[in-house]
Amino acid sequence: MPAASSGLQPAAARLLDALLKQSTGVQAARNELRWMQEALKQSPATVSGSTDIESMLHRRVTGEPLQYILGTQPFGPLNLLTRPPVLIPRPETEDWTIRLSERLRSFGKAPISLLDLCTGSGCIPILLCHLLPGGSLHATGVDLSQAAVQLARDNSEVCNVTIPPEGPVLPEQCGDWTCNTFLPLLGNIRDPAFVAACGLRPPYDVITSNPPYITKDDYDKLSPSVKDWEDPRALIGDPEGEATHEDARGLTFYHTIADLLATASRGLLKADGLVALEVGEGQANAVAEILEQKAHMKDIEIWKDPWDKERVVVGKN
Ligand SMILES: C[S@@+](CC[C@H](N)C(=O)[O-])C[C@H]1O[C@@H](n2cnc3c(N)ncnc32)[C@H](O)[C@@H]1O
The missing domain is CATH 3.40.50.150 (Vaccinia Virus protein VP39)
Incomplete structure (x- = not known):
């Protein structure tokens, strides 16, 4: 993914490149970035501990499950809250x-x-x-x-x-x-x-x-x-x-x-x-x-x- 063209600040773009190297592919990394951006926009209160994309990407690159960063997980038609260490619904x-x-x-x-x-x-x-x-x-x-x-x-x-x-x-x-x-x-x-x-x-x-x-x-x-x-x-x-x-x-x-x-x-x-x-x-x-x-x-x-x-x-x- 061309990180530079994604409109991110340089530090966030570097984290995105790191995520891309770890993730299962360009589309997966692109989706994760989009979900983080949407979560920040829609309900910053549930994005536990992060108020900016750089911090969210940093958490992700250091191994935190995406659902804990987003603060929610879809479950049927519901959007359930997720918080460590409680098991993320599968x-x-x-x-x-x-x-x-x-x-x-x-x-x-x-x-x-x-x-x-x-x-x-x-x-x-x-x-x-x-x-x-x-x-x-x-x-x-x-x-x-x-x-x-x-x-x-x-x-x-x-x-x-x-x-x-x-x-x-x-x-x-x-x-x-x-x-x-x-x-x-x-x-x-x-x-x-x-x-x-x-x-x-x-x-x-x-x-x-x-x-x-x-x-x-x-x-x-x-x-x-x-x-x-x-x-x-x-x-x-x-x-x-x-x-x-x-x-x-x-x-x-x-x-x-x-x-x-x-x-x-x-x-x-x-x-x-x-x-x-x-x-x-x-x-x-x-x-x-x-x-x-x-x-x-x-x-x-x-x-x-x-x-x-x-x-x-x-x-x-
Ligand atoms: C596999 S998780 C399932 C959680 C949830 N039902 C789900 O499907 O996502 C198992 C749950 O059992 C709880 N647990 C473990 N030992 C237990 C015990 N002895 N008594 C009651 N709950 C227990 C854990 O805290 C954990 O929340």
């Missing part, structure tokens, strides 16, 4: 969340109660709240990270999704709500007391989760733009220093979720409820087996992502 997750919204439209009952485990930015329940008819969905999300819970709250606000002020919406209160709701809560799903500690009100109609699922070996091979910026707790599937299942392979959180589903006293899911879990490459069959064997889930389906990878395991109670 297109794979966007794709299956839209597909799930279509399934929930014909779920046969409303309003639907939904629990999103490991909610992060809140992307899954917030998009579902946006896509489903008002008053048909009351979602709760749980995450271990205070930064994630705050971002999920902020995302609810910018996406006009109501946070119920009095805590979880109870079945007898559903008729009072004409809008969909989402309540993000701080909690550790691996704490055996987490249901009570979070004040959850099971059973739910639907449980969703995109839990951490990367093996430690694969995590070590990730690019610095992921490892240096996104919370390792959002990525590593077998948390270090915690009890993990012996065949872990990134699957510890699926065992945790299946245990939660299986334990009657903590039964999270209604008798005819639905579970949808995002999985990593090559994990779908193992996760389907965990759900069948531990949680006695039926009618297991495996959904592929737009790149033909097995991406979601869906089961019924």
Whole structure:
């Protein structure tokens, strides 16, 4: 790209040349520059920490993910806020969340109660709240990270999704709500007391989760733009220093979720409820087996992502 002709100051033009050398091509670098310029023009308040293009290019050249520099990431028709170290919502997750919204439209009952485990930015329940008819969905999300819970709250606000002020919406209160709701809560799903500690009100109609699922070996091979910026707790599937299942392979959180589903006293899911879990490459069959064997889930389906990878395991109670 002829940096000189792009109308940039010399320092910014040098940074753009550096970005061009690092990026996947002229068009990619050109797009990134345009998105940064547009973000500065449209909503300087969300461009976290930068008020000029030179500073944004400098951040990018030193490896910061573009989405943290722009401060937002499209997710379906929404524009979600992004802030380090909370995981940037991925297109794979966007794709299956839209597909799930279509399934929930014909779920046969409303309003639907939904629990999103490991909610992060809140992307899954917030998009579902946006896509489903008002008053048909009351979602709760749980995450271990205070930064994630705050971002999920902020995302609810910018996406006009109501946070119920009095805590979880109870079945007898559903008729009072004409809008969909989402309540993000701080909690550790691996704490055996987490249901009570979070004040959850099971059973739910639907449980969703995109839990951490990367093996430690694969995590070590990730690019610095992921490892240096996104919370390792959002990525590593077998948390270090915690009890993990012996065949872990990134699957510890699926065992945790299946245990939660299986334990009657903590039964999270209604008798005819639905579970949808995002999985990593090559994990779908193992996760389907965990759900069948531990949680006695039926009618297991495996959904592929737009790149033909097995991406979601869906089961019924
Ligand atoms: C892969 S990210 C998914 C975030 C979001 N649902 C999405 O799809 O972008 C996993 C999330 O799980 C959270 N997490 C990790 N361990 C957890 C635990 N023990 N209890 C609750 N949340 C946890 C992380 O903080 C992170 O936000």
